């Protein structure tokens with residue numbers, strides 16, 4: 542076999558080119574089979590999520606289908622700068638009895654209704670190897686991005702977003718420093734569609750003893766890739782920058798792109814262009830660039846359908862159990878549910894719950910749409 546131009550066929554209509562190491566490792570099948578005629582990516586195909594190791598079905602032809610299903614109400618989004626009934630606004634009483642202080646930038650407090658608690662009796666249960674349970678300790682915090690009730694991340698000024706980045710960094714350092722904390726997840730659920738219970742711009746931090754499922758999957762994938770040398774996301778970013786068509790925007794130290802394997806219609810991945818494992822590894826310039834790209838991405842989202850774009854966003858950082866995890870590449874995922882307008886969302890049902898995830902519009906066309914929106 543000529544290793545520089547080898548072509549493999551898996552017997553399922555997929556052609557794998559091994560002409561380049563990167564293409565072989567990431568985009569197995571990136572070379573269209575001639576007999577597909579119109580090009581493989583405009584016909585139904587599946588793509589491999591290299592970060593999780595799971596396949597995703599892409600059905601580009603379905604975007605033409607008529608929609609007679611559920612449409613969401615467009616919520617009147619005009620909000621006051623201060624809402625006397627909002628428990629996250631400065632000075633107001635919270636349901637648990639505590640009072641939110643009169644804070645002036647970001648404000649962090651322990652969640653009054655935490656899903657995990659630091660004082661949890663330790664124990665394990667094993668019923669014949671089939672009924673398995675373990676106690677789990679954790680700390681849940683709420684991060685108010687701004688005292689202003691009406692400002693989203695994209696509407697805040699760069700300096701204020703930079704303060705949010707600094708708060709996330711400080712929180713990661715503090716929680717990672719607790720000896721029994723093995724993982725810290727910093728995330729935001731934005732919009733009622735994603736289950737956010739309060740419109741005041743805020744995020745959450747859940748820190749707990751053991752690795753949750755998603756980061757554990759990504760750790761396995763990054764570790765397996767690193768065993769051959771190199772970093773999965775460093776190499777992936779090299780390919781994406783070379784191809785260019787899924788890049789949404791970039792600055793000197795950060796890149797935002799729609800991943801090749803994106804599941805959600807306008808999903809994005811934000812990652813540093815150099816190898817860093819966690820927010821504290823970034824220097825001041827990189828944190829500035831991160832604040833700037835967050836603002837640009839969330840502005841594009843808000844302008845895409847003319848609404849405050851709902852999403853779940855979160856940071857995947859190096860685990861915090863004390864091991865080095867040098868293979869881990871810091872990144873954030875944005876998972877927005879909206880599909881074709883402010884009122885039509887993507888559902889994860891049927892085939893997706895029971896077989897595998899599926900999307901209609903291609904990641905390339907989603908990236909093109911996001912790229913075409915001004916972000917200043």
Ligand SMILES: [Zn+2]
Nearest residue numbers: 627630690741
């Ligand atoms: Zn508020």
Ligand SMILES: [Zn+2]
Nearest residue numbers: 772775816870
């Ligand atoms: Zn890397």
Ligand SMILES: [Zn+2]
Nearest residue numbers: 759857872874
């Ligand atoms: Zn991730």
